[in-house]
Amino acid sequence: MKRVLFALLLALSAPAASLPVWAAPLEGTFADPALEARAHGLQRQLRCMVCQGQSIDESDAPLAQDLRKLVRAQIAQGRSDVQIKTYLRDRYGDFILMQPPVQPDTWLLWLTPLLVLGAGGLVAWAVIAKARKIPDSGEPA
Amino acid sequence: MIGELGQLSLAFALALSLVMANAGLVGAGAANNTARRIASGATMGLMVFCLLAFGVLTYAYLVSDFSIRTVASNSTTLQPLFYKIAAVWSNHEGSMLLWMLVLSLYSGTIALLGRGGERLTSAALGIMGLLSAAFLLFILFTSSPFLRIDPPVFEGAGLNPLLQDPGAVMHPPMLYLGYVGLSAAFAYAAAALIVGEPAQSDGWVRAARPFMLMAWITLTCGIALGSWWAYYTLGWGGFWFWDAVENASLMPWLVATALIHSAMATEQRGAFRTWTLLLAITGFSMSLVGTFLVRSGVLTSVHSFASDPARGFFILILIGLAIGGALALFAWRAPKLQDGVPFQAVSRESALLLNNVLLMAALAVVFIGTIYPLALDAMTGRKITVGPPFFALLFGPLCVLMMVLVPFGPRLPWRKGDLKSAARTLAPALGVAAVAGLTALAIASPKSAVGIGAFAVAGWLIGASIIELRKRRGARLTAFAAAIAHAGLGVSLIGVAGTVGWQSEALVVVGPGETLTVGPYTLRFDGVMERDGPNFTGKQASIAIMDGTRVAAVMRPEQRIYTAEGQDVSYTAIRTTGIRDLKLVLGDDRGSGRWTLSAFVSPLAPLIWIGGLVMALGGLLSLFARLATRAPKPEAAALPQAAE
Numbered sequence: 129m130k131r132v133l134f135a136l137l138l139a140l141s142a143p144a145a146s147l148p149v150w151a152a153p154l155e156g157t158f159a160d161p162a163l164e165a166r167a168h169g170l171q172r173q174l175r176c177m178v179c180q181g182q183s184i185d186e187s188d189a190p191l192a193q194d195l196r197k198l199v200r201a202q203i204a205q206g207r208s209d210v211q212i213k214t215y216l217r218d219r220y221g222d223f224i225l226m227q228p229p230v231q232p233d234t235w236l237l238w239l240t241p242l243l244v245l246g247a248g249g250l251v252a253w254a255v256i257a258k259a260r261k262i263p264d265s266g267e268p269a
Numbered sequence: 270m271i272g273e274l275g276q277l278s279l280a281f282a283l284a285l286s287l288v289m290a291n292a293g294l295v296g297a298g299a300a301n302n303t304a305r306r307i308a309s310g311a312t313m314g315l316m317v318f319c320l321l322a323f324g325v326l327t328y329a330y331l332v333s334d335f336s337i338r339t340v341a342s343n344s345t346t347l348q349p350l351f352y353k354i355a356a357v358w359s360n361h362e363g364s365m366l367l368w369m370l371v372l373s374l375y376s377g378t379i380a381l382l383g384r385g386g387e388r389l390t391s392a393a394l395g396i397m398g399l400l401s402a403a404f405l406l407f408i409l410f411t412s413s414p415f416l417r418i419d420p421p422v423f424e425g426a427g428l429n430p431l432l433q434d435p436g437a438v439m440h441p442p443m444l445y446l447g448y449v450g451l452s453a454a455f456a457y458a459a460a461a462l463i464v465g466e467p468a469q470s471d472g473w474v475r476a477a478r479p480f481m482l483m484a485w486i487t488l489t490c491g492i493a494l495g496s497w498w499a500y501y502t503l504g505w506g507g508f509w510f511w512d513a514v515e516n517a518s519l520m521p522w523l524v525a526t527a528l529i530h531s532a533m534a535t536e537q538r539g540a541f542r543t544w545t546l547l548l549a550i551t552g553f554s555m556s557l558v559g560t561f562l563v564r565s566g567v568l569t570s571v572h573s574f575a576s577d578p579a580r581g582f583f584i585l586i587l588i589g590l591a592i593g594g595a596l597a598l599f600a601w602r603a604p605k606l607q608d609g610v611p612f613q614a615v616s617r618e619s620a621l622l623l624n625n626v627l628l629m630a631a632l633a634v635v636f637i638g639t640i641y642p643l644a645l646d647a648m649t650g651r652k653i654t655v656g657p658p659f660f661a662l663l664f665g666p667l668c669v670l671m672m673v674l675v676p677f678g679p680r681l682p683w684r685k686g687d688l689k690s691a692a693r694t695l696a697p698a699l700g701v702a703a704v705a706g707l708t709a710l711a712i713a714s715p716k717s718a719v720g721i722g723a724f725a726v727a728g729w730l731i732g733a734s735i736i737e738l739r740k741r742r743g744a745r746l747t748a749f750a751a752a753i754a755h756a757g758l759g760v761s762l763i764g765v766a767g768t769v770g771w772q773s774e775a776l777v778v779v780g781p782g783e784t785l786t787v788g789p790y791t792l793r794f795d796g797v798m799e800r801d802g803p804n805f806t807g808k809q810a811s812i813a814i815m816d817g818t819r820v821a822a823v824m825r826p827e828q829r830i831y832t833a834e835g836q837d838v839s840y841t842a843i844r845t846t847g848i849r850d851l852k853l854v855l856g857d858d859r860g861s862g863r864w865t866l867s868a869f870v871s872p873l874a875p876l877i878w879i880g881g882l883v884m885a886l887g888g889l890l891s892l893f894a895r896l897a898t899r900a901p902k903p904e905a906a907a908l909p910q911a912a913e
Contacts, residue, residue, distance in 0.1 A: 148783070148784035148791075148793070149780075149783045149784060150783065150784055151777040151778065151779035151780075151784065151785040151866070152777060153778075154776040154777060154778060154865060155778075157776065172657075172658075173656075173658060175654045175656060180512075181510065181512050181513070181654075181656070182510075183657075186503075186504075186507075188504075188856075221652065222651075222652070222653045222654070223652040223653060223654055225654060225656075226654055226656030226657060226658050226659075227656060227659050227662070228642075228653045228654065228655055233645060233651060234641075234653065236641070237637055237638070237641040237655065240633055240637040241630055241637060241663050243633075244629055244630050244632075244633035245627075245633075248625075248626035248627075248630060249626055251626075252619075252622045252625075252626050255541075256622065259610065259612045259613075259618065260613055260614060262609055262610065263611065264611040264684065
């Protein structure tokens with residue numbers, strides 16, 4: 129539907145105005161939207177190490193620009209996301225990964241929320257169990 | 270002279286805060302009216318001197334008194350009047366003075382309202398006095414905004430251009446009203462533990478709830494403002510970055526949210542007494558932790574202007590004393606509280622308990638994710654990044670679970686509820702959810718499972734709120750308040766889903782007359798012009814939104830170089846239809862009239878902040894309802910408690 133409309137629009141406007149000159153995509157942009165989306169997704173998972181918490185997708189720092197080129201070159205070579213991340217992690221360390229890997233020194237990080245949730249659930253269960261046993265005198269709430 | 274007047278006011282305020290602490294705590298004992306009157310008077314004095322100090326500093330900015338260091342480094346004569354005033358709290362020293370001013374205003378409010386009886390008020394003022402003394406010492410010894418420079422400079426260095434913006438101006442006062450509002454809840458909780466009786470009769474909760482609500486409302490607004498500012502200031506298409514500074518404001522908000530829910534059960538039913546006390550202590554602790562993160566310089570980020578270790582150390586001691594002291598008091602007094610009221614597994618009480626468990630788990634995610642990389646680095650020197658994917662993975666599911674459960678809470682009566690009848694009442698909301706999900710499935714592209722799910726959950730929340738509003742026609746205002754706040758959550762969720770699921774962007778290099786498309790828009794780049802302002806030189810692009818061959822509108826993103834500060838800042842241009850934003854960011858000059866340009870289309874983005882406002886509105890309604898109906902007399906409050 130959209131495509132038909134667009135074609136119609138194009139056909140109607142073509143005689144009236146000269147065809148627009150299209151802006152060039154930024155250097156390194158993939159022509160294939162799927163690849164481009166994949167590149168963005170991957171860039172968002174990699175930290176610009178000289179920036180303040182930005183990913184290389186967001187940052188304009190020279191390092192981020194270089195890393196973007198590198199990521200895109202590797203995607204173009206047909207390497208998988210995991211391969212690219214491993215490649216970068218081997219060179220720059222865990223710091224480059226926006227999502228910390230699960231390993232002995234991050235167990236506490238990953239487990240704490242689950243422990244709090246579990247402990248909270250248990251305590252809540254115990255509190256409810258206790259409250260159910262208290263005889264209800266029917267005093268006004 | 271004027272600077273010394275400010276410094277002197279702070280010294281007087283310090284003396285008065287010590288009087289307030291002493292007299293307030295003495296007055297907490299039985300029948301000591303003199304001490305109470307002294308505490309009250311000292312509080313008024315504290316307020317006056319804090320206002321005076323703040324007024325003096327503002328005056329120094331207005332007249333551009335560059336013999337005062339903070340003025341010289343944060344203002345210029347060229348700065349517009351509005352930003353001269355905003356510059357007062359744009360920096361560490363001034364913002365701490367603002368914090369102190371807010372603390373004194375809350376203290377004054379506690380003294381004037383006198384909620385919860387004389388002994389409780391007196392003890393609360395004592396605690397506020399201790400906090401005030403600590404902050405005043407902090408300001409006077411590590412962060413005085415009144416220090417002189419010799420010789421004075423002719424022109425100041427100017428306000429960070431990123432902060433010369435209405436959103437950035439309102440953000441800190443809002444957040445501080447929230448942070449410090451939690452200090453009032455903290456003071457009441459500690460006071461209740463000191464006095465004893467109000468903790469048992471829950472008089473303290475009744476007294477403190479307006480402060481909790483106020484803190485929650487202002488934190489909600491402050492966070493929304495901060496997120497909005499980041500969204501339109503920063504040159505990419507996000508609204509929340511899980512930056513440590515953002516997390517620092519989210520943590521007190523999560524606790525405040527848990528607190529206003531738990532306090533409801535305590536106030537209405539006498540349930541979860543010890544837990545509500547502990548939450549009130551935790552809430553302010555999170556405010557302090559947030560302050561430490563932002564103000565000590567342990568993080569290096571846009572917000573951290575301070576990087577003096579003495580300050581961090583001082584705040585750490587303060588955290589230790591406040592939290593340690595309060596917890597010790599809690600450990601000593603809380604076990605004596607009777608903390609058991611009857612309720613069934615399916616009841617309002619259980620629902621609130623579940624709400625608190627989930628909120629605490631969410632808090633744990635944010636807390637550990639923020640602190641862990643710092644702690645690991647400090648202890649082992651190993652650097653890891655805990656970025657958005659971590660938070661999305663753990664925080665997201667908790668939020669969704671919470672939102673799915675929210676509508677049940679208000680539908681369950683106290684003591685004993687019926688899940689079936691609640692489900693029956695809520696059934697139409699399920700229909701709304703299905704319609705919302707299917708609509709998203711039908712019109713949105715690309716198809717995003719998360720987006721469709723989010724739409725369904727939002728429909729569920731909003732539908733349930735509408736049911737709630739209809740069911741409670743003629744009921745108390747507070748019932749509507751909850752429904753509105755919960756609906757706001759749904760509205761925000763729609764905005765988040767739209768922005769995360771269906772944002773489109775175009776990154777291009779354009780020359781004059783060239784065209785690009787992004788989302789449904791066709792844009793024509795019409796070149797860049799010089800445009801200078803009073804304190805900056807600028808380059809402004811002119812970009813036409815095309816409607817066929819007609820120009821529908823013109824947008825002007827720009828880049829400015831602030832001369833005094835020597836900083837260049839990119840200003841995005843945003844055009845909103847109320848349900849969709851188009852954002853343009855002017856990038857680099859590529860020569861011969863060509864520039865890089867980023868364009869983002871964020872469907873539904875405005876709803877993120879509209880939802881935040883709706884939530885705050887719900888809070889305000891609850892606050893007004895509470896202040897309008899007079900608090901019951903203490904005798905009536907001290908109903909006989911159910912036997913253990």
